[in-house]
Amino acid sequence: MKILVAVKRVIDFNVRVRVLPDGSGVETDNVKMSMNPFDEIAVEEAIRLKEAGTAAEVVAVSIGPARCQETIRTALAFGCDRGIHVETDQPPEPLAVAKLLAGVVAVENPSLVILGKQAIDDDSNQTGQMLAALLGWPQGTFASELVIGDGAFDVTREIDGGLETISINAPAVVTTDLRLNEPRYPSLPGIMKAKRKPIEARTPADYGVDVAPRLETVSVAEPPPRPPGRMLDSAAELVHILREEKGIL
Amino acid sequence: MAVLVIAETDGANLPRGTLATVTAALALDSEVDVLVLDENADAAAAAASGIVGVRSVIKAGGPGLAGGLAENLTPAVVEAAAGYGHLLAPAGTWGKNLMPRVAASMDVQQISDITEVIDAETFVRPIYAGNALATVRSRDPVKIITVRGTAFAVAEAPGGSASVTDGPEVAAHDSARFVSRELSQSDRPELAGARIVISGGRGMGSGENFELLDRLADKLGAAVGASRAAVDAGYVPNDFQVGQTGKVVAPELYIAVGISGAIQHLAGMKDSKVIVAINKDQEAPIFQVADYGLVGDLFKIVPEIVDAL
Numbered sequence: 382m383k384i385l386v387a388v389k390r391v392i393d394f395n396v397r398v399r400v401l402p403d404g405s406g407v408e409t410d411n412v413k414m415s416m417n418p419f420d421e422i423a424v425e426e427a428i429r430l431k432e433a434g435t436a437a438e439v440v441a442v443s444i445g446p447a448r449c450q451e452t453i454r455t456a457l458a459f460g461c462d463r464g465i466h467v468e469t470d471q472p473p474e475p476l477a478v479a480k481l482l483a484g485v486v487a488v489e490n491p492s493l494v495i496l497g498k499q500a501i502d503d504d505s506n507q508t509g510q511m512l513a514a515l516l517g518w519p520q521g522t523f524a525s526e527l528v529i530g531d532g533a534f535d536v537t538r539e540i541d542g543g544l545e546t547i548s549i550n551a552p553a554v555v556t557t558d559l560r561l562n563e564p565r566y567p568s569l570p571g572i573m574k575a576k577r578k579p580i581e582a583r584t585p586a587d588y589g590v591d592v593a594p595r596l597e598t599v600s601v602a603e604p605p606p607r608p609p610g611r612m613l614d615s616a617a618e619l620v621h622i623l624r625e626e627k628g629i630l
Numbered sequence: 631m632a633v634l635v636i637a638e639t640d641g642a643n644l645p646r647g648t649l650a651t652v653t654a655a656l657a658l659d660s661e662v663d664v665l666v667l668d669e670n671a672d673a674a675a676a677a678a679s680g681i682v683g684v685r686s687v688i689k690a691g692g693p694g695l696a697g698g699l700a701e702n703l704t705p706a707v708v709e710a711a712a713g714y715g716h717l718l719a720p721a722g723t724w725g726k727n728l729m730p731r732v733a734a735s736m737d738v739q740q741i742s743d744i745t746e747v748i749d750a751e752t753f754v755r756p757i758y759a760g761n762a763l764a765t766v767r768s769r770d771p772v773k774i775i776t777v778r779g780t781a782f783a784v785a786e787a788p789g790g791s792a793s794v795t796d797g798p799e800v801a802a803h804d805s806a807r808f809v810s811r812e813l814s815q816s817d818r819p820e821l822a823g824a825r826i827v828i829s830g831g832r833g834m835g836s837g838e839n840f841e842l843l844d845r846l847a848d849k850l851g852a853a854v855g856a857s858r859a860a861v862d863a864g865y866v867p868n869d870f871q872v873g874q875t876g877k878v879v880a881p882e883l884y885i886a887v888g889i890s891g892a893i894q895h896l897a898g899m900k901d902s903k904v905i906v907a908i909n910k911d912q913e914a915p916i917f918q919v920a921d922y923g924l925v926g927d928l929f930k931i932v933p934e935i936v937d938a939l
Contacts (some may be wrong), residue, residue, distance in 0.1 A: 392758070397761070397893070398758040398759075398761040398762060398893075400761075400762050407757075407758060407761075407762055407849045417846075419875075423726065436666060448636070474739050475730070475739070475740070476734060476737070476738070476739045476740075477739075479734055490910035498875075499875065501758070501759065501874065501875075502757065502758060503757050503895075504742065504743065504757055504758070504759065504874065505740070505742045506726050506730070506742060507730035507733070507740055507742060508864060509730075510700065510726075510727065510728075510729075510730035510731045510734070511730045511731065511733065512734075513731060514704065514730070514731040514733075514734035514735045515734050518805070519701050519805040519806035520700060520701070520727075520731065520806075522700075522726070522727045523723060523726075523727070525868065528735065533637050535809065538723075538727075539723070539868045539869065540723045540724070540811075540869070541722045541723045541724070541822070541869065541877070542811075542813040542814060542820075542869060543811070543812050543813040543814040543867070543869050544808040544811070544812045544867075544869075545808075545810070545811045545812070546810045547699065547806055547807060547808055547809055547812075548696070548806070548807045549805065549806045549807075550804070550805045550806070554875075558868065558875075559858065559861070559862070559875060560861070560868055561869065576880065592741075595738075595739035595768065595769050595770050596739055596766045596767065596768055596769070597766065597767045597768075597769065598764055598765070598766055599752060599765040599766065599767050600750075600764075601757070601762050601763070601764050601767045602762065602763050602765070602767075603761075603762065603763075604756070604761070604762070604763050604900075607900065607905075607919050607921075608921075608923060610905075610907075610917065610918075610919075610921045610923055611921070611922055611923070612912075612917075612922075612923045612924075612925065613922055613924050615924075615934070616924065616931050616934035616935045616937075616938050617934070617938050619906065619922055619924060619938075620936065620938040620939060622922060623883065623904070623906075623922075624793075627883075627904055628718065629826070629882055629883045629904060630850065630883075630939065
């Protein structure tokens with residue numbers, strides 16, 4: 382079985398994001414960038430399936446500016462076999478990403494595509510579902526467990542009220558939730574080996590995809606600040622305020 | 631053009647998110663129809679027809695409704711969407727699973743998790759865990775949108791009297807099969823709709839210690855939530871998670887216990903009306919968003935609150 386994983390380069394989850402003074406976006410110069418945490422979970426799951434002998438090859442794809450190659454190298458250091466970089470000036474919107482991934486799938490013919498359920502920059506939570514729609518494949522979104530069966534995958538999904546299990550035929554798209562696994566740290570030998578693994582360079586034109594945005598960002602603003610709070614001395618004082626001043630209790 | 635709300639329903643129960651989505655829809659146009667895709671079609675359609683402001687309810691039928699799989703529902707939504715300018719669904723896991731599949735099928739770039747309607751094509755949505763608010767304008771002929779339930783008031787129900795018409799027939803495809811659902815059993819209110827939410831973090835130390843919060847929740851009629859750190863540590867299941875990648879809540883009172891206040895957590899609760907933080911570390915970032923703070927040992931303070939009630 383061949384597995385394709387999609388990885389996005391995003392502002393590191395520990396960075397305090399700052400809105401640019403002109404309201405055109407957020408500060409990305411000299412800001413630490415990392416692989417989207419949910420995509421790390423996707424890579425880890427694929428590598429575990431390879432180590433278990435279930436997957437024969439794992440291919441990592443990233444879409445965006447030249448430096449996305451660093452993110453692909455990270456995936457290769459985890460243990461992915463090779464990379465594909467579809468270069469664009471800006472990170473495209475989810476629909477365009479899904480179209481490009483569908484183009485990659487048409488060439489690579491994987492049995493399974495694993496993606497993070499959402500990227501922590503635009504928080505859209507769309508790409509996996511869109512890819513499944515474009516391919517006409519079933520989808521197992523927000524997965525907390527993935528069991529590989531004979532021509533089918535059993536996916537346990539995190540839903541608002543608890544958990545749900547579905548069975549989907551291969552080929553399929555799976556998106557990861559946080560309890561699917563705990564990603565490893567790439568090993569030093571893994572990092573060394575990653576340097577020699579091939580990364581194919583592609584462009585949207587190779588797949589005949591128009592990546593022009595459909596959404597125009599009118600402005601980006603800081604959320605309104607909350608008024609400063611008060612430190613209290615005792616539980617009794619808290620109960621008094623909530624009951625008498627706020628009328629909540 | 632009229633607006634179609636793709637309703638998440640639970641038989642006769644209308645989730646808060648669906649009622650909030652109707653409010654967002656009414657901000658776009660006075661002609662709002664609701665598509666119901668429920669196995670228990672008659673009960674769900676009857677409940678939806680009682681939402682004040684709704685013009686008509688379209689009731690889907692057929693074997694593909696069982697299990698609510700996106701693979702089966704998508705063609706029915708696309709069929710029902712003809713003639714509408716906007717499709718809106720609540721941004722819970724149900725809508726998040728379904729709507730992008732619909733959007734890609736219609737070649738539309740979805741707008742996720744909106745918190746404000748500016749005009750028929752312009753919307754505000756949080757990005758970067760709510761650290762920034764983006765105002766975006768869609769160039770697509772049809773707008774496909776998911777709505778953050780806490781950002782809109784709930785539409786009134788019952789009281790409305792929308793007509794009910796039969797809608798698309800949902801076929802069951804064999805590429806995806808529903809197996810089972812395990813819903814968390816609790817007598818407490820649901821996190822998303824609760825008036826008071828008490829959440830625990832890594833500072834709770836163990837899953838057993840969440841019993842402390844249960845006792846306080848029982849006294850207050852509150853829901854219990856958790857930070858991602860507490861979920862990661864295995865103290866509680868993921869459906870407790872409040873934050874960027876979990877649930878977004880905005881109750882009247884949010885009590886954060888042993889939660890440091892990572893950006894990812896604040897994203898899910900900072901629009902609460904009153905925030906109380908209890909933490910032993912007075913430098914914890916949670917105190918920057920809290921209205922009231924108590925610095926000290928949560929194992930001492932929480933029982934004191936219970937006793938003072």
